Amino acid sequence: MSATIYSNSSFTDTPYGLSLRQTIVASTSSVVIPTGIQRVYAVVIGGGGAGSTQTTGGGGGGGAGGYSAGWTWITSSATVGAGGTGTTSSGVGANGSASIYGMIFAGGGSGGLNSTVGGAGGGATTPTGSTSTTSYTGAPAAAANTVGYAAGGGSGAAGAAGVSSGGGAGIATATGTQTGFAGGRGLIAGGGGGAGTAGTGTGGAGGTGDFFAGGTGTTGTGITFGGGGGGGGYLGVGANASANAGGNGGDGGGGGGAGSTLGKGGNGGGGAILLYY
Amino acid sequence: MANPNRRGQAGSPVSTGSTGATATPFANTSAILPYGLQLKQTINAGTTSVTIPAGITWVYAICAGGGGGSTAGNAGGAGAGGLSWGWTLANTTCVVGAAGSGNASDGGYTRYGNIIAGGGAGCAGNNGARNAPALGGAGSGSTNNAGSGNGGNGITNYFGISGGLGTTVLPRIGNTGSGAGGGGSNAAGDGPAGGVGISGGGGGVGTTKGGNGGNGLIGGGGAYRSSSGNYGDGGTGINVLTGVTTLGVAGTSTRAGGGGGIGGDASGSTGGLGGGGAGTPASGSSSGGAGILYLFY
Numbered sequence: 001m002s003a004t005i006y007s008n009s010s011f012t013d014t015p016y017g018l019s020l021r022q023t024i025v026a027s028t029s030s031v032v033i034p035t036g037i038q039r040v041y042a043v044v045i046g047g048g049g050a051g052s053t054q055t056t057g058g059g060g061g062g063g064a065g066g067y068s069a070g071w072t073w074i075t076s077s078a079t080v081g082a083g084g085t086g087t088t089s090s091g092v093g094a095n096g097s098a099s100i101y102g103m104i105f106a107g108g109g110s111g112g113l114n115s116t117v118g119g120a121g122g123g124a125t126t127p128t129g130s131t132s133t134t135s136y137t138g139a140p141a142a143a144a145n146t147v148g149y150a151a152g153g154g155s156g157a158a159g160a161a162g163v164s165s166g167g168g169a170g171i172a173t174a175t176g177t178q179t180g181f182a183g184g185r186g187l188i189a190g191g192g193g194g195a196g197t198a199g200t201g202t203g204g205a206g207g208t209g210d211f212f213a214g215g216t217g218t219t220g221t222g223i224t225f226g227g228g229g230g231g232g233g234y235l236g237v238g239a240n241a242s243a244n245a246g247g248n249g250g251d252g253g254g255g256g257g258a259g260s261t262l263g264k265g266g267n268g269g270g271g272a273i274l275l276y277y
Numbered sequence: 278m279a280n281p282n283r284r285g286q287a288g289s290p291v292s293t294g295s296t297g298a299t300a301t302p303f304a305n306t307s308a309i310l311p312y313g314l315q316l317k318q319t320i321n322a323g324t325t326s327v328t329i330p331a332g333i334t335w336v337y338a339i340c341a342g343g344g345g346g347s348t349a350g351n352a353g354g355a356g357a358g359g360l361s362w363g364w365t366l367a368n369t370t371c372v373v374g375a376a377g378s379g380n381a382s383d384g385g386y387t388r389y390g391n392i393i394a395g396g397g398a399g400c401a402g403n404n405g406a407r408n409a410p411a412l413g414g415a416g417s418g419s420t421n422n423a424g425s426g427n428g429g430n431g432i433t434n435y436f437g438i439s440g441g442l443g444t445t446v447l448p449r450i451g452n453t454g455s456g457a458g459g460g461g462s463n464a465a466g467d468g469p470a471g472g473v474g475i476s477g478g479g480g481g482v483g484t485t486k487g488g489n490g491g492n493g494l495i496g497g498g499g500a501y502r503s504s505s506g507n508y509g510d511g512g513t514g515i516n517v518l519t520g521v522t523t524l525g526v527a528g529t530s531t532r533a534g535g536g537g538g539i540g541g542d543a544s545g546s547t548g549g550l551g552g553g554g555a556g557t558p559a560s561g562s563s564s565g566g567a568g569i570l571y572l573f574y
Contacts, residue, residue, distance in 0.1 A: 018335065149391075149393055161372070
């Protein structure tokens with residue numbers, strides 16, 4: 001056999017030297033790849049989880065969307081996961097949705113729990129709760145408060161750090177001075193936890209992403225304050241909270257900030273697909 | 278033949294290691310280092326910003342988490358930090374994990390973009406609970422006073438390679454894994470060694486000699502002994518830039534040795550730079566090796 005594997009780019013597994021050609025952010029899109037390109041390197045990001053809200057006190061921030069990357073054959077369609085949509089109803093925040101291009105896929109982030117606990121960051125599939133899922137590389141799931149590729153949600157703590165970080169925990173106590181916990185730091189970041197109190201309440205800041213900052217929580221006296229900031233996404237900043245409503249997560253999978261005292265939980269940031277060739 | 282793969286040979290599971298009668302794909306390359314690229318930056322713990330030249334989109338990163346810490350007295354060796362490597366998009370921020378220092382103090386994680394490695398487990402003295410390390414980190418040795426305890430478990434790494442478990446099954450040597458298990462304890466004899474792996478486990482406590490740290494790309498720390506022999510030796514590591522072994526330190530009658538890191542030898546009970554696990558010190562606390570981040574482009 002005399003095949004020269006190095007003259008065939010199909011045998012080269014590094015993305016080194018490739019350029020970003022397409023960024024797909026619509027919910028579902030058709031994709032046009034130029035003739036002659038048979039495979040591409042895809043970065044796939046799931047939607048961020050929504051922050052939760054609670055009747056009394058603050059909810060948990062949403063987890064960041066999952067992040068997967070690798071070579072895939074080309075396809076003419078792509079699915080980009082939406083961020084979870086926040087509500088004013090006490091209960092869990094909605095999970096973000098998964099994104100997929102070819103054989104690269106990433107789960108959404110978990111919504112904040114029906115408590116003060118933050119949602120986990122997404123792995124290759126979408127978690128529900130404060131424990132994440134296995135990542136596309138095979139990195140293990142992480143429990144609450146645990147660093148991971150897909151990190152765990154915060155339970156009485158800031159969201160855990162990772163590639164896709166967890167949402168910060170909220171505060172249940174509705175009297176005195178209270179401050180929600182920040183979302184975890186990550187390549188894509190989780191949302192901040194909420195604080196709803198008759199005293200001075202401050203929502204947790206959204207987690208800081210590598211490329212974009214998280215939003216700030218609100219501060220004030222009384223239960224109309226204390227929303228958590230949205231987490232920084234891969235493509236955009238997290239929004240600041242407003243009154244007792246959480247800020248939306250940044251585009252590209254940022255987790256939504258938590259609401260407090262039935263303020264609306266922030267939406268998770270929409271997912272994205274970036275194609276390099 | 279010279280490898281003409283100019284774009285670099287990644288340490289990817291779908292590798293360029295295809296067979297061919299006229300090619301030797303892995304000649305003079307390593308499974309971790311990217312062929313054809315140069316080491317451009319070495320980033321130490323505490324640094325949070327990175328400057329990448331314009332025009333560089335992709336960076337190959339090697340991340341080592343910090344090694345765990347240990348404490349004087351009835352304490353085992355600490356686990357080595359995790360190790361991960363691969364391609365990521367360039368960005369301006371990073372996290373490089375600090376070493377664990379003292380009782381039950383785990384090493385910090387290291388991350389650049391989507392490449393991340395956890396820290397090694399710190400060892401809790403006097404029959405303290407075994408900490409669970411993070412993402413690829415190795416477990417610490419046992420300090421069970423009854424001499425029948427298991428070491429801590431190592432953790433599955435970035436690539437999904439399973440961690441090794443600590444075990445109560447004689448001889449209680451920690452199991453092999455990406456993050457290896459810590460050694461158990463022994464009430465009558467030498468302490469069990471930490472497991473070998475990518476990241477070596479900490480040694481367990483014995484009577485006649487402390488358990489040695491496990492060898493790996495990053496070595497685990499050695500352990501205490503309750504009688505009159507020597508403490509445990511630190512496990513060896515490998516300098517991933519040169520392929521040269523990094524030295525764990527031999528135990529003495531007063532302290533155990535730290536494990537070698539991917540960036541340097543251990544020193545006394547202190548783990549080597551790049552995640553080496555701490556050995557049981559003569560007094561006070563001992564530190565693991567700090568994490569490290571290498572960037573190639």
